[in-house]
Amino acid sequence: MKYNWLNSFFCLVFLGFMTSCGENTFKQGEMLYKTQCANCHMLDGQGLQSLIPPLAGFKFYPENRAQIACIITNGFKDTIRYNDRIYTEPMEAIPNLTEAEITNIINYINHAWGNDFGYVKISDVEDALNDCK
Numbered sequence: 001m002k003y004n005w006l007n008s009f010f011c012l013v014f015l016g017f018m019t020s021c022g023e024n025t026f027k028q029g030e031m032l033y034k035t036q037c038a039n040c041h042m043l044d045g046q047g048l049q050s051l052i053p054p055l056a057g058f059k060f061y062p063e064n065r066a067q068i069a070c071i072i073t074n075g076f077k078d079t080i081r082y083n084d085r086i087y088t089e090p091m092e093a094i095p096n097l098t099e100a101e102i103t104n105i106i107n108y109i110n111h112a113w114g115n116d117f118g119y120v121k122i123s124d125v126e127d128a129l130n131d132c133k
């Protein structure tokens, strides 16, 4: 299976806060992405024309990807310039996700579509959320 090594890695990274291990965290991140984000950012992470910015190749917060948690829980309103396009539509807050779910979504985004942005821990997400309440 293509993702076996990745699953093993997730298993090590997430051991300690997930009750079950293996493919669950990545699968949950993917599933949540599909239900919570893909209707705007699209399944392939390419966004939608000049309305929704892409998440594939998205380099925001390269030092601390956990801060994406704040975009998810608080929403986001800014002028984003990316690949010659300007995005001004605000993103609505999605406040009902748990910290574990947010962690899994971020780790999914970090590794989907050729992205390679490392892994965030649930404690990183908690810290980021405390700072942006």
Ligand code: HEC
Binding pocket: 033, 036, 037, 038, 039, 040, 041, 051, 052, 053, 054, 055, 058, 060, 068, 071, 072, 076, 077, 078, 079, 080, 082, 087, 088, 089, 090, 091, 092, 094, 105, 109
């Ligand atoms: C209803 C549509 C919609 C949904 C659903 C949505 N987004 Fe967004 N998202 C946007 C828009 C529009 C922007 C641009 C906001 C701006 O320009 O200020 C954005 C911006 C972002 C950004 C910042 C991108 C950048 O280049 O700065 C991230 C990260 C992001 N969204 C992640 C997510 C995640 C993760 C989810 C699911 C949990 C999600 N979004 C769900 C519409 C959406």
